[in-house]
Each structure stands twice: as structure tokens, then as C-alpha cells.
Amino acid sequence: MDAGSTGVPGWQQTLMVTAVAQSFSIMGFAFVTPFLPLYIQQLGIHGTAKVTLWAALLSGLVALGQASASPVWGALADRYGRKIMVVRAAASGAVLVGLMGVVGNIYELLALRLLAGIFTGTVAASQALVASQTPKNRLGFVLGVMQTAVFTGSSLGPLMGGVTAELVGFRPTFGIAAGFLMTCALLVLFFAHEQRPERVPKEDRPKLFAGMRQVLLIGGVPPMIASIFAVQFAVTQVYPILPQFVEQLQGHAGHAAAVTGVILAGAGVAGAISATSTGWFADRLGHKRVLVAAATMAACVSIPQSFVQTTWQLGLLRVFDGLALGGMLPSAGAMLAGLVPQERRATVYGLSAAAVSLGFGGGPLISAAIVAVGGFRPVFFSAAFLLAVVAIWVAVMAPGRVRRVSPDSPSG
Numbered sequence: 001m002d003a004g005s006t007g008v009p010g011w012q013q014t015l016m017v018t019a020v021a022q023s024f025s026i027m028g029f030a031f032v033t034p035f036l037p038l039y040i041q042q043l044g045i046h047g048t049a050k051v052t053l054w055a056a057l058l059s060g061l062v063a064l065g066q067a068s069a070s071p072v073w074g075a076l077a078d079r080y081g082r083k084i085m086v087v088r089a090a091a092s093g094a095v096l097v098g099l100m101g102v103v104g105n106i107y108e109l110l111a112l113r114l115l116a117g118i119f120t121g122t123v124a125a126s127q128a129l130v131a132s133q134t135p136k137n138r139l140g141f142v143l144g145v146m147q148t149a150v151f152t153g154s155s156l157g158p159l160m161g162g163v164t165a166e167l168v169g170f171r172p173t174f175g176i177a178a179g180f181l182m183t184c185a186l187l188v189l190f191f192a193h194e195q196r197p198e199r200v201p202k203e204d205r206p207k208l209f210a211g212m213r214q215v216l217l218i219g220g221v222p223p224m225i226a227s228i229f230a231v232q233f234a235v236t237q238v239y240p241i242l243p244q245f246v247e248q249l250q251g252h253a254g255h256a257a258a259v260t261g262v263i264l265a266g267a268g269v270a271g272a273i274s275a276t277s278t279g280w281f282a283d284r285l286g287h288k289r290v291l292v293a294a295a296t297m298a299a300c301v302s303i304p305q306s307f308v309q310t311t312w313q314l315g316l317l318r319v320f321d322g323l324a325l326g327g328m329l330p331s332a333g334a335m336l337a338g339l340v341p342q343e344r345r346a347t348v349y350g351l352s353a354a355a356v357s358l359g360f361g362g363g364p365l366i367s368a369a370i371v372a373v374g375g376f377r378p379v380f381f382s383a384a385f386l387l388a389v390v391a392i393w394v395a396v397m398a399p400g401r402v403r404r405v406s407p408d409s410p411s412g
Helices: 010-030 033-042 048-080 083-100 106-119 122-131 136-168 170-191 208-216 221-250 256-285 287-307 311-338 342-374 378-397
Strands: none
Touching: 010 083, 010 122, 010 136, 010 170, 033 048, 033 106, 033 136, 033 170, 033 221, 033 256, 048 083, 048 106, 048 122, 048 208, 048 221, 048 342, 083 106, 083 122, 083 170, 122 136, 122 170, 122 311, 122 342, 136 170, 136 256, 136 311, 208 221, 208 342, 221 256, 221 287, 221 311, 221 342, 221 378, 256 287, 256 311, 287 311, 287 378, 311 342, 342 378
């Protein structure tokens, strides 16, 4: 579709389409979150420590695949186009998530999770697409909208997935999740618009890994990637334990998958509300200030979660956690994009996605170790400590405001 024929500027049309598509994508991935530890038990793994360990391994293999593949996909996107990378990631996810519903044992599920890590990664691909089309002075708002899409999907996905799993069972729910991912691929394929800069002659392009090295040598990029890693590491420590922690708080009263879905949905709605509004303010107040404040808030909110006695207390605190996370992620993404030229944004987001993936994999593994020694509650203290470190690290090491451009200036 030609963006001009709609009367909407190309970057705005791409933002709207890609945000809706991203919601469907995250909904598809998050659809299985509430019952994945319970599905593991259905595949023959039993006992709290063993289930937590296998849940961590499943997350860890996704992270390992993404960490190894994301920088390559990002560099290829800068060369050959970001739109096609979004389509590739979503379509691959549809196939692989669908197959997860027909596995016969835990090892087949493990293999599919590894492949999903290698071939998916819609968030980084979508961010690179919209950031490459957006005026620099609108990056905070635009990435806030994209993060709102992520939170919308992560709100509706677990809620709908938990209820669906209760109604039709675990295996058919994977097929429904795959349908959401395919919807994302088709929306971007037919309706997103990508205006690419003038192509650099092939002989003048840096080699694949040399281009990544050039990005990492840009001042401010390594500290920001390190902070993004730490945020993801802290946040994902909690996710694998939530279904079992909810089950413990309920006293085995049942419906743990559905209640977990409601809690995740509440946090997601809060993050969705927070992301766009804080992104808009961050464009005016400074992304660094917002990131430090949000990380501090997240650290403070994590501590009392260790002391909750009911699911409603946990759910309320997770809502405040979602508000803080909604402020952190768009600000970090905008700061990162502002450090590099437009033609290198997919590369830097690929490197950032690798850091996110390492945090995504490392967090659950640390959770498994903490649970094995001290139970579920100390996990929240670990997350609080890391988030406090992020706030201090960004305040000291990260660059301040990125260079401003006029509203009519092109991105980069």
C-alpha cells in the first residue's frame, strides 16, 4: 500500500500498522506464558525445583538463540530492509509456536524453543523498522507507542491464554497463539511502508561484523546496552516463578493459570498506559531522567512483593511494576537510537536484542538457583537490587540528552 494514498505521512502509517501488528505478535508469544510451567508437568516433569529448572532452561534456550542471531539479523536488516525482517520473525514464530502444541516430550519442546530464539525476535525488528522512519525528535513518543503495543499484547495474551487453556486445554491454545503471530506477519507485509535511505555501494559497506564493531565503538552505546541487559535480567527473574508463586498463595485452590493471566494483564495494562505518556514527556524532559526515575521506582516496588500474603496484593504491586517498566523501556530505546545514525539503527537494536536475550535467559536461571535454596520470595529482593544498580549505572555512565533536530528534519 502506498502511504501517500492514505493522506497519512509514511512514518505515521508505518507506526500505526506496526504497533497493531506488534500487539498481535506479543499476544501470540504471551498466550502460553500462564501455563507453560503447567504444560511442563503435563510432559512428565514434576516437583517445584525440577519444573522451575526446566522453565528456566526453556527460557534460556530462547535467549541463547536470540543472543546469537539478533545482531546478525539486525545487520542484515540495515543492508536489505527492516520490513522483511519483521515478516520473517513473525512468520517463523507462527510455525514454531504452532508446533509446540504437538510435541511428545520435553526435549522436543526444548528444540523448538531454541529454534524460536534463532528465527523470531519481532520486538527488535519492529523497533528498528519504525525508528528508521521516524524524525529523531519524536523517537521517545514513537518507541513509547511501540512499547504500549508490547504491553497491550502482554496484557491480553496471558489473560486470554490462561482462560483459553482452562477451557480447551494446553495443546490447542498453541495453535491459537500461532494464528496471532501470522496476523502480525500479514499486516506488516501488506500495509507497512518502509522508505529506505539511498543505498551505499556494496563495495563501500562495512563487513557484517565490522559494522557491528563500529556501532559498539560509538560513545555511550556500550553503557546503554549494559543497562538494557540488567533491566531485562531483573524483570525476567520474576516471570518464571509467578504461576507457582500464585499457586502457593492460593493454597492449591485451583485456577492458577487464569489468575496468573489476570495479574500479568494488570501489569501489562499499566505498562501500556505508562509507555506512551512517559515517552511523550521524555522527549521534552530528557530520556535519561525518566529512565533513572523509572528504574528507581521499579526497585522500590519489587521489595514488598516478597512479603505479600494474597494474590490481590501481588497483583496490585505488579501493576506499579508495570508502570515503572513502561517508563524504562521506551526511554532506553530512544537513548540508544539517538546515539547512532539512521542507517545503523537496526544494527544497534540487534545488539540490544542480544543483550535483552542474555538477560531473558540469565534471569530465570538465577531464579531457579534462588528458588532451590530459599524459595520464591527472595527472587523479588534479587530483582530489586539489580534495578537499583541500573538506576545508579544510568545516572553515572549513560549520556545525557541526545542531539536535537527540528521537527521537520529527517531521522538521523
